[in-house]
Amino acid sequence: MKKLHISTSINGDEAQFICAPDETLLDVLRDHLGLTGAKEGCGTGDCGACSVMLNGRLVCSCLVLAGETEGAEVETIEGMANGDDLHTLQRVFIEKAALQCGICTPGILVAARALLEKNPDPTDTEIRYWLAGNLCRCTGYDKIIKAVQAAAAEMRSV
Template sequence: MKNFHVSTTINGDDAEFICTPDETLLDVLRNRLGLTGAKEGCGTGDCGACSVTLNGRLVCSCLVLGAEAEGAEIETIEGMADGDDLHPLQRVFIDKAALQCGVCTPGILVAARSLLEKNPEPTDEEIRYWLAGNLCRCTGYDKIIKAVQIAAAEMRSV
């Protein structure tokens, strides 16, 4: 099997890695690059725990091959905070207890950020639709939806 040398941008920084043809982007992020925020919940793209953005598009990194990252721009949960300052979504999720075990939280935050970048004033229905690919077995979704609404309002007022 021939390995691939991949040059990409992750969270605004240039990155390079070698991966096998069958290695997923999730495996590369976690095992080769030490970016462990994205979690493997299902490995089949059904839970959203491994959500990242790839060239501005929300994807399940367990369904993308590492080699497909060549020349791409990837954003992960690790790139969400600005230094020591949490992203408004992260801060509100903590303040409003919109998380529990934390397995799904990084994927939900990445998905919510992606939504708010496209639609800074979403309705409850739009938030629910956008987050439908992210499964949470601990909190239910009411606190999550409310946290996204609050963060969206804060972000609009800045």
């Protein structure tokens, strides 16, 4: 099988990798590049655990072929923190106990960041709608919604 040589940007850094034409972005991130934050929960785009940003758009990386990222910009959960400083969303999720097992958390954080970049003052309903593609089986959603609201308020005040 012919391999593809891909040049892309991942979390602001130039990256190159070789992949099979049928490999997903999720597989390449985890298996070739060691970026294991995105998780495979379902493999069908229904759970959001593998959410990443692709050219500024929220996508399920299990549904994107790695070859489609040629020349693209990919942002993962690993790119959210600034060195040792957690992103406000990450810190507030910890403070508000809005996570448990961690399978869904990276995808929810990436989706919440995408929301807040688009709408820095979302209503409860808008947060719920935006995060509807992210399934959590451990915490329920109340703490997650409250954490996004608190992070949004803090980010607006800076």
